[in-house]
Amino acid sequence: MPETFKRLPSFDFVSATAAAVKLDKLDVLKHKRTEFDLPQDTIYLDGNSLGPVTYTAKQRARDIVEQQWQTDLIQSWNSHSWIHLPQMVGAKIAPLIGAKVTSVIACDSISVNLYKLLCVCLAQQACDTQRTKILTQIGNFPTDGYIAQGLVQQKPQYTLQFIDEKAILSALSEDVAVLMLTHVNYKTGYVLDMATITAAAHAKGILVIWDLAHTAGILPVELDTWRVDYAVGCGYKYLNGGPGAPAFIYAAERHHQQIQQPLSGWMGHAAPFAFTQDYMPASGVDSFLCGTPPVLSMSVLDAALEVFADVDMAHIKAKTLALSEYFLDLWQASGLAQILPCISPISPQQRGGQLAFTHPEAYAICQALIANGVVGDFRAPNVLRLGFAPLYLSFTDILESIKRLVEIMENETYRQEQYQVKQAVT
Ligand SMILES: Cc1ncc(COP(=O)(O)O)c(C=O)c1O
Structure with missing residues (x-):
């Protein structure tokens, strides 16, 4: 005791x-x-878990229900640009993470997006059959490891290895296909050197996926300059998008021609409203979309991001x-x-x-x-x-x-x- x-x-x-x-x-x-509309007499030290509401986000939530949904109804897909929200939100997140606006899209959750990205990376590396490992750090947020575990069960030619986050560089070898890391450790707050690790992985032909859950909106990063391959992040922590807010995906422009994501839903189709029988992916990050976007929470995230404008x-x-x-x-x-x-x-x-x-x-x-x-x-x-x-x-x-x-x-x-x-x- x-x-x-x-x-x-x-x-x-x-x-x-x-x-x-x-x-x-x-x-x-x-x-x-x-x-921010915070309760009186509350000191909120949990924005790393759920960001608080802004007045702008509250106003948008009201407007989306009472005007856009209640009154304008289905026309809002066009008149209020609901259909373009994933790209609009992505464009607001992009400057916070050092990315081109066309390299970021808002969709799904981190977990689902990691599944897509791991599959994309393995497909890109498939021509080299020696690359059979996925590496991630010990102590990573559990969902990252769980998703990779589920994936290697489906693809038994790959193995998942957990490595000490202080010894990542020495674990990089030519049999690794993908390195999947969280930039800021969810428990300790320990920050990995993204630029150095990414460059070292590339020198060994490894693709890198970064989880920015505890980075976006709190630490500046330069994804384009540091030549990061792919990244994910969430909308509900430092971006203040509200409980269950959509996540986002970053894909470097140089990979845009090679994205073959496995969840080939209609929203990621090149022409969703052509209703053709066969899937044909949209170009670039648009192909990461899968089903109908959650318009209410995506709109609130869109409004919440305005706090970063200045x-x-x-x-x-x-x-x-x-x-x-x-x-x-x-x-x-x-x-x-x-x-x-x-x-x-x-x-x-x-x-x-x-x-x-x-x-x-x-x-x-x-x-x-x-x-x-x-x-x-x-x-x-x-x-x-x-x-x-x-x-x-x-x-x-x-x-x-x-x-x-x-x-x-x-x-x-x-x-x-x-x-x-x-x-x-x-
Ligand atoms: C590093 C990290 N990754 C992922 C998640 C959660 O992922 P999801 O958005 O799929 O719930 C969290 C949640 O706190 C996290 O800290």
């Missing part, structure tokens, strides 16, 4: 408050907070890292570091938008924090994960969340019965 916690006597909240207010004054993104990804990254550095300074100064070890990289340049702390009671601590107005999340078996999305968080919020965490740890509030009950979603 962990020992009782007492804050360090040298830690002074009053002088810390003055410092936080000063940092907020210098914040070049502080005006963005007013674009911000620079470099500022977003700088503030994210400043917020998490500030949290770590206070975690050290308050003494929390002694009882809540941090498993995220200490160097800010090696981490994404979140920090992860371990504790045997991490689940209950997270529940007690939520009850006290600080929303984070728990990842099994013992991780408290906190996200530092910069468009709606202030330095004062960070100080306040440390204050509440210190109180919860000092009073052992988390031991109360109601915080021990595991819910379906943690």
Whole structure:
């Protein structure tokens, strides 16, 4: 059982408050907070799981139901461009990830998109029968591995190998067909060097798929410049597209002639409304579409992306890292570091938008924090994960969340019965 916690006597909240207010004054993104409709008295440290709603997205949700669907009905496919939403949303995501607008399309979920991309890559590599391996990192988000496991069951000539994320370069060999990696580790926030790894994989003839779930909207990346082959990402985290928002696919332009994706549905057909018997893929990333797009959630994501129209990804990254550095300074100064070890990289340049702390009671601590107005999340078996999305968080919020965490740890509030009950979603 962990020992009782007492804050360090040298830690002074009053002088810390003055410092936080000063940092907020210098914040070049502080005006963005007013674009989000967050509940009063809530410090939201879970934008890495589900981004909050913007006023623009709320307005679009109302309009799509009450005007476009209710009144304009089926004509909206044309009059409100519903049919072009996957390309329109893709075009808004493209500048956030350093991609040409014609290389990104919004569709399906990360899981489904990974299946398509793995199949595309294996088909591209099929002429070299020596390439029989799919590599991914140990500790990748489970769905990525599950999808690859399902695929190798269907294609037993391939094997799936899990490798240590700190030793990827040495695992690259000529028998590898595809390397599938998540750029920012979902638990620890550890960031892989996308440019170096992609170049090293290419030197061995390997195609690379990057999962940008914890990258898009929080860290700038240059997919075109770094010659990434393919990537996926989701709309519901830092892009604030709402629960279950559609995901996206990036495909480098040089591969556009070779895309043969397996889910050959009518929306990916070259002429869906010709209703011909035989499948003929659309060109480029349009061929990644499969069935009818989820218009309600795609429209909300489209509106949510407007929050990025006037911000620079470099500022977003700088503030994210400043917020998490500030949290770590206070975690050290308050003494929390002694009882809540941090498993995220200490160097800010090696981490994404979140920090992860371990504790045997991490689940209950997270529940007690939520009850006290600080929303984070728990990842099994013992991780408290906190996200530092910069468009709606202030330095004062960070100080306040440390204050509440210190109180919860000092009073052992988390031991109360109601915080021990595991819910379906943690
Ligand atoms: C790295 C990563 N990949 C994939 C997913 C989820 O994929 P999907 O959109 O298919 O639910 C998550 C969810 O948090 C994730 O963190």
